[in-house]
Amino acid sequence: MMRKVIRRRIGTASGAWLAAALLLLGPAWGAEVVKMGYSGPLSGGAAKYGKNCETGMTMAVEEINAKGGITVAGRKYRLEVSSLDDRYRPDLTVQNARRLVSMDKVTSVFCPHSGGILAMMKFNEKEEFMVMGYSTHPKIVEMGNRLVIRMPPDIRAYASAFSDKAKERGIRKVAAIPGIHEYAKIWMDIFDEEWKKRGGTISDVSPADYSKETDYYTHLTKVIAGNPDAILLIGPSEPAALIVKQARELGFKGKFILGDQAKLDEMQKVVSLDKMEGTIAVTPLYHRPIKDAPAFSAAYKKRFGEGEVSTFESASHYETVYLLAYAMEIAGTVSEVKKIRAALPQALPLEKRGTLAPTGVFGLRDNGAQLRITYGTEVVGGKWTEPFGIKY
Template sequence: MSLGTFKFTTALVALALGATASLAKDRTLDIGVTDALTGGAAVYGLPQANAVQMAAEEINAAGGIKVGDDVYKLNVIAYDDKANPTEASNAVRKLIDRDGVKYILGFCCSGATGAVASFISNEDAVMLVGNAAERSITTQGIENLVRTRPPADYTGAAAGKFVAGKGHKRVAVLGALEVGFYASYVDAFEAELNAAGGEIITKELFALKDRDMTPQLTKIRGMEPDAILVVGYVEPAAFVYRQAVELGIDVPRYGFTSGSEEQFLRVATSEQMEGVWDLRPTELTLLSATENGIAYHENYSEKFGISPSPSSPYAYDQTYALKDALEAAGTVEDTEAVAAALRDLPVPDEVVMQYLPVDGKMFDSNGQAYTSNGAFQWQDGHWVFVEDLPSDAAAYSEFLSTLD
């Protein structure tokens, strides 16, 4: 796959709907993707872009999107934003101003997503956010924006309860704490840990490009924690897990990272990963997947020659949500009507993630969707779903509505 800007063009499928559909016109609808296709964040962004491409091809092969008397086949135009706010803003401007795109998907990372969210309300467009987890993205009252992944602190509180329930009282944190959504995860985690009588004994930082964590881990080892919490992108987190073993730190390791087995095994061995927990939304993992999730994993693996990342279906689900909203609104031109239809949408049958509807709808009044939260553990070379974490979508939605 070429780097930088690239374009996914899905094959047009001949329409054969019989005499009753003879008046329908076969049209093309361009949709945009902006995501991290290169660089460190590509572990999240490239799988999301792939997922949109695959969903679009599935929708086209099934007959397209029926809007009024017309049937639309999707054409996906994707740009690499490198998880950079300026690059993301420029990519969206190109999609809207040059390519005439009204529906923009992807958005794996919060910094880039926040930059686009700051101006998208002024555009004749709809923004569908995937993996980016910064809470403020859906607290600003942006009517033409929805997000499939829940905010980080929604999961952090559940993780804190889980770790406290394991009896841990002295937890050391190591992570990308200068990144807002990781910090909010830890804040919510800490509040629940403190409520149960535990404490965070230190908060050590790493940058997203750091690879040698031995100074921080050596300090942590000397403080004798009874558990470690790691928050950050897949690659630096994998180095932490590996180097903790190399330094002889023999305490439970918990994380908030997401990432597939293949992504972690590029850095650490399976033996070094053994027993690590990942406390995150219940994303795609075969042993926790629905029938849709298992089919998604198989189809993605066959198409792209690699297993999908656990968070990639956020973008796949966006595409099907957009399809249903366009059909419900009966228009591709009126973005306000389509945005309203998204807010009124039940969970589509085709989605992969396990959403918790609020008032029967996929997205709440903030444009926010919620999944269940899960505890996953590395066992014998695989992420294994162990149990659900406490998740009260309705209560969190009410809380989110109080913020601005």
């Protein structure tokens, strides 16, 4: 009936407008809808981090729909992302997940923080939805949950590689300003273990709320008093950049070590690279020696603006949406969660399907850990150096 009505109106002013709108919607218009859930920090100090993850999903969904959506068991579907703000609070993640599953009928909920991921893992198998986690927390894939995916590498890979590089650079004493969230606590514990294995010492530790605080002078005064060679920061880019800026204002001349959540190219918008001299951190996405990284970065800027930085988070979420879409096609279902999960390994590698793999994802372990190539870098002479590989 709808098609008949539309045909009769083509040629009128309203019909012309409708035809133009349908053209913009692309070939997936009229198909049934499959929604993917997202619960993350979209407000507060970690909002930029949360939005980076969400935009990666959005970009993938738009591309898939522009190509006609997905075809599952002979039926056409277009994809949508249903996003809810959880302000980095696990209790809100749980509320959001249950709402997304019951109201939007999602079969997967993406979440970029370990507190929310672990909270959902208490009931996701029973309520039959996949948790698509972006967190380096090792526990996520150690609990035997058959419906969880962890995108990034384990914290220990970064903590070990950065400890090696710090020792190589003559750092002996490290102070720390970690966040108060679950991820930061685990990162701190693992770094402490790895650093002490190498003969290093931890002087002062002053946890801060990266999602709320903007004045870090009290924390810095405390840790700088111990004369550390470097300060370890564990939290999102913008707050971490503020800490670096305020540390230099207080006269700190040492180096910085950054947890993987902080990105140099994002921090550069808040504090100049010369102020980050000696920093050890993850390599900006577009500077990694991965074939598809430059193309993805260019496409990301074209979609979201030249001022926007494509991060490892945005790229990982982009890849994982594609993996889920292909898994649905392979499994022949958009609703049977266990079949979709079982089909995920068959969706790899993305390159064979003509899809960009900007982080170099190439495998999926039985425990849900995705396998990717990852890299670290240093800031020397006001610019980041050539990447060094991080094994895991």
